[in-house]
Amino acid sequence: MKLQTHYHALLKLGIPIVIGQIGVIILGFADTLMIGHHSTPELAAASFVNNMFGLAIIFSTGFSYGLTPIVGSLFGQHKYEAAGQSLKNSIAANTVLAVMVCAVMYLLYLNMHRLGQPEELIPLMRPYFLILLASMPFVLWFNAFKQFTDGITDTRVSMWILLGGNILNIIGNYLLIYGKCGLPELGLNGAGLSTLIARILMVIAYLYLFFGTARYRLFHKGFLGGSINRTDFSLLNRLGWPIAGQMGMETASFSLSTIMVGWLGSTALASHQIMLTISQVCFMMYYGMGAAVSVRISNYYGQHDIENVRRTATAGFHLILVMIVATSIPIFLLRHQLGGLFTDSQPVSLMVAQLIIPLVIYQFGDGLQINFANSLRGIADVRPMLLYSFIAYFIISLPAGYFFGFVLNGGITGIWMAFPFGLTSAGVMYYLRFKHKTCTKSTVS
Structure with missing residues (x-):
């Protein structure tokens, strides 16, 4: 099969996922814009809380990714009843994880x-934190359904639910942050309540589609008649925890850096939040295509077709490279204007312009690690990624951030200059592992 065929298939599968991810990006932009224009202290408070929950959400999402190669392989073999049972066990596993998280x-x-965060921000952080905490179980239940529908190549469903939920969230933000249409002006807490309501509605939408429509009838017998059993539950945990750990450590390199940024004050923290929002534009788009790579590879892997496993990974990386160029150029050219979109603070805007440089530098490494992490998930070879992630993010990235930021007095720019080292080293290690595991057809025997 030629690479052109893989390009077409990945785009057909991946574009709905990317569009759904763009919805998440737009929500992140809207949150930051609305909160930032309501008050800079609230923006700084949101930066800390969102980054802490970002770590929890990415970790939890990584755990749910354990379902994708299982369902993808079963779907490729037309084992629909077993796929439905796997979804049931995934919901159970995600519920247990929700309690733990x-x-x-x-x-x-x-x-x-x-x-060590600014004391004046603590009263703003606490109620917002509790509201987001209440929404966490709904995030995990949504993840279980999303990975199931993605695994059976029905990626448009999650796209529409994500877009609908995020549109409702943005409307709710406007109404509750600023107190429109007779509602109270709740500021940062209004953004949190809007997020909670949207996440609840997104799970309800998935429940309706799965049980109330005919399109998933093939999987109902396995879901309703199947049991929560040790075999499926254990398999989901064996795959889910390493992926969660890998993604969690990657996100931790950013979230723990937020604590270091907080030592530099509210201005740096607000700038950091804006930069993380901008970086989400790139990350979420690349990850949407990476998810398509994982699904296609798991289908081929279930059919023992290693040649097309390798070609899918190659085609996926080519597409992500195109996306890197398409996103990095406008971000770099507009670096002096981007900060002003989120805040009226001139010091914050100037700091954002400086941080665009390390952001652009690490895009190649980010694309590399996203593509080959998802390739390894597709062939269910996830345990080694824990070690590679630990080396890349905890041995390389975080210490480098402290060294550049505080020992060399680089401040927030120094902290951000560490990210290219961590992401690129992770990408290289994932690529070498994938190449080793797919070099012979004996890997699927």
């Missing part, structure tokens, strides 16, 4: 004042 986040809430 909420417990850890609540401990973080109780110790928030010990993390």
Whole structure:
């Protein structure tokens, strides 16, 4: 099969995922814009809380990705009943994880004042934190359904639900942050309530589509008649925890950097939040295509077709490289204007313009690690990624951020200059592992 065929198939599968991810990006922009124009202290408070929950959400999403290669392989073999049962076990596993994540986040809430953040921001952070905490179980349940529909190549469903939920979230933000249409002006807490409501509605939409429409009838027998069993539950955990750890460590390199940025004050923290929002534009788009790579590879892997496994990974990386060029050029050219979109603070805008440079530098490494991390997930070879992630993000990236930022007095720019080192080293290690595992057809025997 020629690469052109893989390009076409990946675009057909990946574009709906990318569009859904763009909806998440737009929501992140809207949140930051609305909160930033309501008040700069609220923007700084949102930066810290959103980054802490960003770590929890990415970790949880990574766990749910364990379902994708399972369902993708079963779907490729037309084992629909088994795929439905896997979804049921995934929902159970995600529920257990939701309890664990909420417990850890609540401990973080109780110790928030010990993390060296500006004292004037703590009263703003606390209620917003609790509202987002209440929404976490719905994030995990949504993830289970999304990975199932993506795994059976029905990626348009998650696209429409994400877009609809994010549109409702943006409308809710406007109404509740600023107090429109007779509603109270809740500021940052209004953004949190809007997010909670949207996440609940998105899960309800998935429940309706799965049980109330004929399109998923093939999977109902396995879901309704199948049991929550040790075999499926254990398999989901064996795949899910390494992926969660890999994605969690990657996100932790950004989230823990947020704590270091907080040591530099509210201006740096507000700038950091804006930059993370901008970086989401790139990351989420690349990850949408990466998810398509994972689904296609899992289908081929279930059919023992290693040649097309390799070609899919190659085609996916080519497409992500095109996306890197398409996003990096306008971001670089508009670097002096981007900060002003989010805040009226001139110091924050100037700091954002400086941080665009390291952002552009690390795009290649980000694309490389996204493509080959998803390729490894597609062939269910996920355990080695834990070690590679630990080396890249905890041995290389975080210490480099502290060294550049505080030992060399580079400030927030120094902290951001560490990200290219971590992301690129991770990408190289994932690529070498994938190449090793797919060099012979014996890997699927």
